[in-house]
């Protein structure tokens with residue numbers, strides 16, 4: 001595999017961009033090779049600037065549930081670009097987007113568009129604090145909600161991969177109001193509420209955590225969380241940035257049958273363009289400016305291009321509910337194939353999978369929280385990642401990320417991936 005052009009491009013990028021990338025996880029720091037520079041994508045495939053083809057399981061870290069360059073998404077973007085790219089004034093397509101989200105997710109009665117998942121969760125916290133008149137936020141260890149100050153505490157994703165759980169530059173005065181709790185641990189949650197309950201504005205959770213690999217919350221845990229937040233008058237913020245419109249058209253909250261106060265979205269609702277959103281109960285959302293006093297704004301929020309890609313993606317998902325069964329089937333086939341391979345080769349692995357989110361850990365321990373996730377052998381993962389790449393399979397370049405199956409993955413891609421997985425795991429023996 002020739003990666004010369006990518007390596008040179010990385011050297012050049014490093015001269016002008018910190019670490020050569022515009023988001024740390026792209027730098028491949030947890031694996032042994034330089035990042036690939038991508039020139040284009042189509043369907044389930046991406047192509048690097050050296051001309052190599054890969055089956056892509058990153059999908060831009062989740063948004064591309066329909067694959068790269070879906071013809072209807074591309075057409076919607078072209079049509080909108082002809083009319084203008086940004087007005088800083090209301091457009092009808094923003095209402096269409098808001099209606100699609102509110103119709104799909106019953107707990108969301110009003111929604112505000114922003115530009116990223118980070119903005120969505122950051123704004124949701126401000127709203128929760130204003131609404132309750134309280135300051136403390138509870139987050140779970142290993143959950144990642146973007147890089148805002150209050151939430152960059154014991155976070156997953158790149159913050160975990162790069163070994164920087166708490167970033168310098170985050171004021172102590174701000175994070176003193178963030179309490180971290182153990183995921184899937186009801187007793188820990190109860191203890192925290194016993195001590196701080198009356199001052200807790202909100203608990204924020206990834207219902208299926210996708211930033212320490214893939215770790216679903218248990219149904220009992222989710223139920224306990226909803227009950228205790230209600231009991232103490234704290235809000236429940238569901239971070240569905242990754243799970244929203246992926247695990248179901250109605251969100252992970254529909255699978256858990258839980259009714260959160262605020263939900264955060266991003267990724268899929270932007271169809272591959274920069275978007276985020278936060279929404280929830282009308283009585284809460286009415287506090288957002290200019291209706292209420294909680295200030296939050298954005299020059300490019302509700303951007304027409306982003307709305308065009310997002311609305312088209314959501315419409316396709318709504319009109320074709322069979323997509324969810326199809327990605328579930330492909331994902332299950334991958335899981336079964338990987339398990340068969342590991343047992344044939346006698347390698348200890350754990351696979352956590354919910355719908356089209358999947359993670360293979362190199363550990364014999366069941367993975368149900370942060371502590372068990374980090375038992376995985378990351379040196380093995382790095383070797384596995386490189387071997388898969390040589391087989392033409394592009395995975396998330398870290399043990400602590402999900403892979404994403406899209407509707408563009410073909411049966412042939414899945415079979416190729418299972419064979420590649422066998423060959424790659426064999427190199428670990």
Ligand SMILES: Cc1ncc(COP(=O)(O)O)c(C=O)c1O
Pocket residue numbers: 116117118119121144145146147206210211239240241242266267276
């Ligand atoms: C669950 C979750 N919340 C929030 C974010 C932050 O979103 P963004 O990267 O768009 O700021 C991410 C991913 O980045 C995420 O996976």
Ligand SMILES: NCC(=O)CCC(=O)O
Pocket residue numbers: 023024025026061062157158210211401402
């Ligand atoms: N799980 C990680 C992400 O979803 C975010 C990607 C990024 O930070 O670039």
